[in-house]
Every structure is written in structure tokens, then in C-alpha cells.
Amino acid sequence: MPLLRSRNIARWFIGPFSGQERSYWRAITACFLAASTFWLLNALNKVYTTRITYPLEWRYDARRYVPVQPLPREVAVNVTGRGWKLLRRSLMLDVRPAEIQLERLPSTRFVAAQQMRPSLLAAMEGLQLNYVLTDTIFVEFDRLVTRRLPLMLSPTADGAALPFVARFEPDSISFRGPSQVIARLSSPYLVHLPQAPAGSSSGSIRVPIGGPRLVTTNVQDVRVRLQPRPLVSQVISVMPALHNFPVGQPYTIRPVMLRVEVQSFAEDTPRLDMKQVRALLDFGQLRPADSTLQPLLMPTQPPVRGARLLTPLVRVSLSTHRARH
Secondary structure: OHHHHHHHHHHHHHHHHOOOOHHHHHHHHHHHHHHHHHHHHHHHOOEEEEEEEEEEEEEOOOOOEEEOOOOOOEEEEEEEEEHHHHHHHHOOOOOOOEEEEOOOOOOOOEEEHHHHHHHHHHHOOOEEEEEEOOOEEEOOEEEEEEEEEEEEEOOOOOOOOOOEEEEEEOOEEEEEEEHHHHHOOOOOEEEOOOOOOOOOOOOEEEEEOOOOOOOEEOOOEEEEEEEEOOOEEEEEEEOOEEEOOOOOOOEEEEOOOEEEEEEEOHHHHHHOOHHHOOEEEEHHHOEOOOOEEOOEEOOOOOOOOEEEEOOOOEEEEEOOOOOOO
């Protein structure tokens, strides 16, 4: 029953319009458009009081100061005006921003609503400013300075020296930005390679210059030429570890200590841990003809860049008398 009643109501409403010609529908559409246009024009001519956001334009000495935090582009206000003016503001059609002049930088930390009011009144054409909804706008500025820094390749993640020397073109970069940020930049400025290439004296690569936020540089990238670095060598004595030697049988080995040449870069020499240089004597590899063993050098890790045994053979002498218990 409710469904049947709904159908009857729909037929009663649509019935007068069914079976009409196209000219009839064109006339109905024209009437609706004319009524809508009249209603819209009438509504836009009325006066309204409402909340809007009005654009701001900040005036300061950009050659000497820089905002540390982004400046707001709009401020919330309560205004009264005709619908035409409010519509133009919503569509941003020929709207003049309110110019806020900032003095006594960088000590100025905020702009109060009363300070913004004269600028808003001067910029609003056809709108009446009732009051500023935003009570205070906080700002932060710093002095704009320039500092020139030499360049250096960034070290590895563990602080070990790189296996090549870098030559930069140009060899120094000018950084411009807030004084507090510029003062914290390291000297020399560290340049990070996109990947660790093999050292080359004939080729070069382009490396982009990064930087903190709000800091600009006089160049976007630099050319880096990589050259292999010489190694520093030193000779140390290592006590070998013994493996598979007979238990309970006296023996002697000569020499007792093995001489090993260790290579590293000059910067890494003070931080070398010689305990990681280890050698092994395996009795299972003994040569019966001359009772000698060839020492084995265990793999090393950076900052050791190379190691080689200077003691090629160790002589092992076994006693014919077993140790007494």
C-alpha cells in the first residue's frame, strides 16, 4: 500500500508535464533560468556579515633578513559587505592583499591584530572590517649572511678514511642563508658521493651540493676528480694461534713470533687495532721432509687496508720424550 500511494503521488505530479512538445520544455527551462538569475542577482545585492580569510603581503628588507618559519599568507577577519564583493573575494578576482610592513628585524617576534588593522582597512575595497579574528601572528627572522667554505669528501659511515683523494672544481662554495644556520655548517663542508666509485686519475664525476633548509649556494653541483691514495706500511709481530698440534707431546716452534706487514691510510694509523691481525699454524699441514709449516694469515677488516706475512715458514721440532704427568 505505501508503494502504491507513492506511485499515485508521482503520477499526479508528473501528469501535467507528460506528452508535451519540445517548445513547451524550452519555455519551462527559460522560466527556471530567468527565476534563478533574478534570485541570484537579488541575493548578491544584499548585505552580509561573515567570516573570511584575507590575503597578506609582507614587506621587509629581503636583502638583509630571511624568515626562519614560513610567513602566513592569509588572516581570518569578520567583514560586512554586499554579496558581489564577497563573491569577488572568494574567487580572488582583483583582490589587493593587505601589505604588512615589518620593522626592527630580527627582534620583532609577533604582529598583533591592531597592527594589521590599518593595512587591512586600506586594502579592503567595498568591504567593512569589523574585527580581526586572528589575535596575533608570530614571526621569526634571522640575518641573511654569506660564508665561503672549502670542500671535502664525507668519510665512511664508520669514520674510516676513504681509499681516494678528491679534487674539487670549484674547490670552495658560497653558502647564503640565516646566520644561525650558516654558523653551524662544518668547515670544510662535507660532500657526499652518490655511490662509492673506484678511484680514477683520469675520470671525474658530477656531485650535487646539498644544504640545510633556507640555505642557497652559488653553484648547484661540483666536479670531483678521484685519485688513489698511498698506503702507509708498518711491520708488527704476531703470536700465531696453534691448531691440531699433538696433545701431551713436547714441541718447539721457530720463530715463535711472526712478522706481518700491515697497510693503512695515514688518517687511520692512530686508530688501528693490531689485535685484529691474526695468524694460524695448522699442524695438519706439516711438511715431513723439513718439519716446516706455512703460516696462514686470517682476513682483516678496515681500517686495515692490507696485510701480508713476512715470515714464510715456521720450523716445528718434536721431542722424542713424552711429558711426565
